[in-house]
Amino acid sequence: MPLTMKDVERFEAARPRLEAIAYRLLGSASEAEDAAQETFLRWQAADVERIEVPEAWLTKVLTNLCLNQLASARARRETYVGEWLPEPLLGGDPMLGPADTAEQRESVSYAVLTLMERLSPSERAVYVLREAFDYPHREIADILDLTEAASQQILHRARKHLGNGRARGEVDEAAARRIVEEFLAAAASGRTEPLVRLLTADVVAVGDGGGKIPARAKVFGGALAVAKFLRGLFKPAASKRALVGGSPGMHVTTVNGGPAVVAVVGGRVVGIVCLEVTGEGIAAVRSQANPDKLVRATGAWAAADHGEPLFHAF
Incomplete structure (x- = not known):
């Protein structure tokens, strides 16, 4: 039976939430959009009148599509050139989803x-x-065809795996912006010492160029090593x-809820550094990169006024 206008409207009302879930699961905005659209096609083909809780049905379909995508993505990333990093989203992007709680x-x-x-x-799905979306374990169990106990155990494992790499304490937005501005000034100074002072002793750095833009292919660390690399990165050439x-204009902004540097050339975002x-x-x-x-990010950047850059690099 063809979808009614009400059925279409119901899906469109759910689309932002579905895309936000998919983005967190896949780390890619374009793949999240594709997953949400495929969910719509499944909705279009379903006997909607027999679906008792449409929101739950849509979430289950989307999540399982993403799980299948993750399985194939792991194989693709084995042949990815360099380090794979997620697609960054500028502050205010609806795909970032809810941000009411620290979690x-x-x-x-x-x-x-x-x-x-x-x-x-x-x-990843349970986490x-x-x-991010505060689903009770009972509903997560239904979505993933698990028991509630299994869902709780999986969440415990996920938190444990993520625990060692989480940030050590939150910093307020104003303080973070000041640090990023200091970081940019230090990187542009051509001197290593100011950068070292801003970095933790065990700082790590990594870049994703996708084989199209030169980037450090492996994670490396240590304040002095990272500072030397950044000094070279900003050296004019x-x-x-x-x-x-x-010559990229360097801006300080918010990306994925955190402080970042955005490099822009002619209205096109050419690089984002998340700190x-x-x-x-x-x-x-x-x-x-x-x-x-x-x-x-380029589309979102063009839609808003970000003022003049702090300076132009290279």
Whole structure:
């Protein structure tokens, strides 16, 4: 039976929540959109009148589509050039989903999305549904065809796997912005010492260029090593300007709920550096430069006024 207008409207009302769930599960905005659209096609083909709780049905279909996608994504990432990092989303993007609680904000942070690659698909699903969307274990069990006890055990394992990599204490937004501005000034100074002072002793850094933009292919760490790398990264060079199409304007903004640097050339986002800021300093520097993962950010950037950049790099 064809969908009625009411059926279509019901799905469209659920789409933002479905996309937000899928983004957390997949780490990709484009794949999240595809998963939500495939869920709509399943909804379109279903006998909607016999579905007692449409929201639960849609969530179950979407989650299982994402679980299948995660299984194939793991195989693809084995051949991915360099380190795979999630697609960053600028502050205000509806796909970021709810951010009312500390758990919800943490679950979509760039740090945790990166760490979630450690989890099995089922651990990732339980963690996202429980921590980010506050589903009770009874409903999670129905969605994933588990027992409630199994859902609770899986959540415990997921939290344990993520625990060692979480940020060490939250820093308020104003303080984080000041640190990012200091970070940019230090990186542009051409000197190592100011950067070292801002970094924790065990800071880690990694970049994702997707084989299209040069990036450090492996995670590396240590304040001095990371500071030297960043100093070189900001060193002016004609080859860098040629690679990205000009001299990037450097802006401080919020990405995935945390402080970040956005590099923009001619209205196009060419790089995003997400900084994990803790009470002890900057604990991680994660750079996304793969053009395929910056398309949505570029669209969002163009839709708002961000003022003048702090300076132009390279």
